[in-house]
Amino acid sequence: xxxxxxxxxxxxxxxxxxxxxxxxxxxxxxxxxxxxxxxxxxxxxxxxxxxxxxxxxxxxxxxxxxxxxxxxxxxxxxxxxxxxxxxxxxxxxxxxxxxxxxxxxxxxxxxxxxxxxxxxxxxxxxxxxxxxxxxxxxxxxxxxxxxxxxxxxxxxxxxxxxxxxxxxxxxxxxxxxxxxxxxxxxxxxxxxxxxxxxxxxxxxxxxxxxxxxxxxxxxxxxxxxxxxxxxxxxxxxxxxxxxxxxxxxxxxxxxxxxxxxxxxxxxxxxxxxxxxxxxxxxxxxxxxxxxxxxxxxxxxxxxxxxxxxxxxxxxxxxxxxxxxxxxxxxxxxxxxxxxxxxxxxxxxxxxxxxxxxxxxxxxxxxxxxxxxxxxxxxxxxxxxxxxxxxxxxxxxxxxxx
Amino acid sequence: xxxxxxxxxxxxxxxxxxxxxxxxxxxxxxxxxxxxxxxxxxxxxxxxxxxxxxxxxxxxxxxxxxxxxxxxxxxxxxxxxxxxxxxxxxxxxxxxxxxxxxxxxxxxxxxxxxxxxxxxxxxxxxxxxxxxxxxxxxxxxxxxxxxxxxxxxxxxxxxxxxxxxxxxxxxxxxxxxxxxxxxxxxxxxxxxxxxxxxxxxxxxxxxxxxxxxxxxxxxxxxxxxxxxxxxxxxxxxxxxxxxxxxxxxxxxxxxxxxxxxxxxxx
Numbered sequence: 001x002x003x004x005x006x007x008x009x010x011x012x013x014x015x016x017x018x019x020x021x022x023x024x025x026x027x028x029x030x031x032x033x034x035x036x037x038x039x040x041x042x043x044x045x046x047x048x049x050x051x052x053x054x055x056x057x058x059x060x061x062x063x064x065x066x067x068x069x070x071x072x073x074x075x076x077x078x079x080x081x082x083x084x085x086x087x088x089x090x091x092x093x094x095x096x097x098x099x100x101x102x103x104x105x106x107x108x109x110x111x112x113x114x115x116x117x118x119x120x121x122x123x124x125x126x127x128x129x130x131x132x133x134x135x136x137x138x139x140x141x142x143x144x145x146x147x148x149x150x151x152x153x154x155x156x157x158x159x160x161x162x163x164x165x166x167x168x169x170x171x172x173x174x175x176x177x178x179x180x181x182x183x184x185x186x187x188x189x190x191x192x193x194x195x196x197x198x199x200x201x202x203x204x205x206x207x208x209x210x211x212x213x214x215x216x217x218x219x220x221x222x223x224x225x226x227x228x229x230x231x232x233x234x235x236x237x238x239x240x241x242x243x244x245x246x247x248x249x250x251x252x253x254x255x256x257x258x259x260x261x262x263x264x265x266x267x268x269x270x271x272x273x274x275x276x277x278x279x280x281x282x283x284x285x286x287x288x289x290x291x292x293x294x295x296x297x298x299x300x301x302x303x304x305x306x307x308x309x310x311x312x313x314x315x316x317x318x319x320x321x322x323x324x325x326x327x328x329x330x331x332x333x334x335x336x337x338x339x340x341x342x343x344x345x346x347x348x349x350x351x352x353x354x355x356x357x358x359x360x361x362x363x364x365x366x367x368x369x370x371x372x373x374x375x376x377x378x379x380x381x382x383x384x385x386x387x388x389x390x391x392x393x394x395x396x397x398x399x400x401x
Numbered sequence: 402x403x404x405x406x407x408x409x410x411x412x413x414x415x416x417x418x419x420x421x422x423x424x425x426x427x428x429x430x431x432x433x434x435x436x437x438x439x440x441x442x443x444x445x446x447x448x449x450x451x452x453x454x455x456x457x458x459x460x461x462x463x464x465x466x467x468x469x470x471x472x473x474x475x476x477x478x479x480x481x482x483x484x485x486x487x488x489x490x491x492x493x494x495x496x497x498x499x500x501x502x503x504x505x506x507x508x509x510x511x512x513x514x515x516x517x518x519x520x521x522x523x524x525x526x527x528x529x530x531x532x533x534x535x536x537x538x539x540x541x542x543x544x545x546x547x548x549x550x551x552x553x554x555x556x557x558x559x560x561x562x563x564x565x566x567x568x569x570x571x572x573x574x575x576x577x578x579x580x581x582x583x584x585x586x587x588x589x590x591x592x593x594x595x596x597x598x599x600x601x602x603x604x605x606x607x608x609x610x611x612x613x614x615x616x617x618x619x620x621x622x623x624x625x626x627x628x629x630x631x632x633x634x635x636x637x638x639x640x641x642x643x644x645x646x647x648x649x650x651x652x653x654x655x656x657x658x659x660x661x662x663x664x665x666x667x
Contacts, residue, residue, distance in 0.1 A: 009532070017532075017533055018530060018532050018533060019501055019528045019529060019530075019533055020456075020528055020530065021456070021457040021527055021528060021530075021551065021553070021575075022530050022531075022550075022551040022552060022553045022555075022556060022564070022575065023457075023553035023554070023555050023575060023578050023579075024555075025530050025531075025532070025553075025555070025556070025560075026555040026556065026557070026560070027555065165467075166464070166467065173454065177454050177455075177456050180456045181456060181457070181458075181459070181580045184457065184578060184579055184580055185577075185578055185579035185580065187555060187578055188578070282506075283505075284502045284505060284506055285500075285501045285502045285505055285528065286454060286502060287454075287456070288528070290505075293502075295502070295506060298475040298476065298503060298506065298507075299452075299476070299502045299503040299504075299505065299506025299507065300452065300453040300470055300503070301453045301454050301502070
């Protein structure tokens with residue numbers, strides 16, 4: 001695939017860009033300059049990679065899920081175990097990278113939005129590690145359904161900022177609005193740690209950079225285990241799209257590898273109650289970037305729905321929008337029911353409790369594997385662990401008996 | 402917009418810009434409100450197009466936008482409103498004030514063309530900085546619609562000059578780093594900061610964000626070409642509307658605007 005990224009303006013074809021209020025422009029320019037410097041700075045890279053190794057516990061294993069593969073009766077399914085990272089998800093890869101940048105820039109305070117709470121936990125963790133203050137913005141509905149992560153954030157010294165709206169349940173999008181509002185007012189001493197591969201330039205590129213460790217490790221591990229061969233497919237879940245873009249990154253140039261993103265179809269695309277912006281949305285501008293959005297006929301952003309709080313977002317990272325248009329990656333809707341089913345399968349066949357977000361990717365892998373030969377292989381990114389989702393899954397099973 | 406600022410210079414006063422959200426709580430009310438505000442002495446009305454996710458706005462305008470959307474306000478209906486006001490002979494300047502998505506979704510080219518036909522003088526698009534501005538200017542400039550740029554306390558003087566060269570009509574200077582909302586005093590160092598802004602800007606400078614009283618407006622008028630008031634106006638009008646009904650709200654709007662307009666002599 002030819003080079004398609006305009007790194008100067010953060011554009012992926014027509015997508016991406018910097019659609020923000022003027023007040024934030026100088027901060028974005030400072031951030032971009034510092035990020036570019038850090039990329040070339042060996043001491044920054046050394047510190048970051050050392051922390052990933054000693055503190056996060058990387059590299060995470062690439063695990064051949066033999067019983068699950070046998071159950072499917074097709075391709076061999078490999079799990080990239082991001083759930084084994086410190087804090088329990090891939091979010092820490094990015095939060096640590098951005099927190100190190102914040103310290104370099106002399107900022108004393110981190111803010112972050114969070115949906116499922118994993119990015120909130122990761123940011124609070126990085127803040128504690130580096131001795132920074134930290135405020136986490138979270139929608140009232142997510143605070144309710146992810147209570148355990150709320151406690152973890154507070155235990156780590158993070159301050160919870162509850163975002164509520166008058167007549168709708170506030171989720172990730174609303175948390176991001178409020179975090180942006182806070183940032184506008186505090187931009188002098190505050191660093192906004194965006195957790196997803198969206199937002200204004202340079203965030204999509206920066207998040208991809210810090211998350212691409214997932215794909216780089218997985219590729220190397222797979223090739224080592226398979227005599228230098230590449231997998232047939234690489235699959236990850238897509239909300240905003242940080243673990244998926246990090247997983248895809250080193251494979252985008254390998255034409256023989258099919259890339260699949262699993263979007264949250266919630267109760268089904270046809271019901272309108274979903275979060276699948278690529279499959280059910282149209283192009284628009286939100287949270288600093290141009291991308292696919294779930295919006296009504298007047299360009300108002302719609303409320304989204306998914307059993308998984310981490311995928312409950314009306315947009316998607318701009319690079320995914322580009323990969324979708326060009327067909328380089330395929331984005332497949334996975335319903336709540338399919339995701340919960342895959343969740344249970346992984347628990348029973350492999351003794352691994354996956355996050356509901358990751359369960360969407362697993363469901364797609366299980367579907368695809370069935371139609372493939374036993375010689376073929378799929379890498380699935382298991383983006384996080386499912387401890388946080390016990391309540392959501394129990395509620396779902398109770399309601400859908 | 403150019404003519405307006407020439408006239409203001411002659412009259413030795415700053416212009417008064419009133420921001421309101423179209424369709425809060427109904428388009429019919431907004432129509433009467435704009436008429437009343439113009440009659441009471443506003444030189445420019447910023448017609449806010451409501452958006453579901455107003456990231457640069459504080460509680461007042463967030464809630465105002467939500468009410469307007471709930472009541473069915475759309476971009477097309479805002480243009481209809483402008484056309485009706487022009488048909489009634491209202492000749493004050495109208496700035497369409499919007500986030501980008503409602504315009505983009507409508508189709509930027511179509512939105513510009515129909516804005517011109519309806520009688521809109523300028524656009525201000527909150528989340529489109531200079532870097533992305535071509536996407537709008539390519540449609541507005543040929544039609545003679547001004548594209549009002551924003552500058553902020555975080556914008557350097559060099560950047561303010563560049564911003565003002567990219568825009569037209571007026572430079573909207575955001576007086577504080579923060580979201581919209583009524584405040585009780587001007588930020589520290591405001592006067593000297595304004596001198597730098599006016600020196601750097603090639604356009605007349607309007608100042609907004611946080612201005613809530615005739616005293617504050619008067620202080621701003623001494624160093625700026627226009628004073629922009631939004632949140633406090635919306636609060637006042639809506640509160641009266643809920644408590645005492647439409648006529649009282651229009652009365653309150655007029656009583657709010659008159660002393661502001663009187664406070665802007667240079």
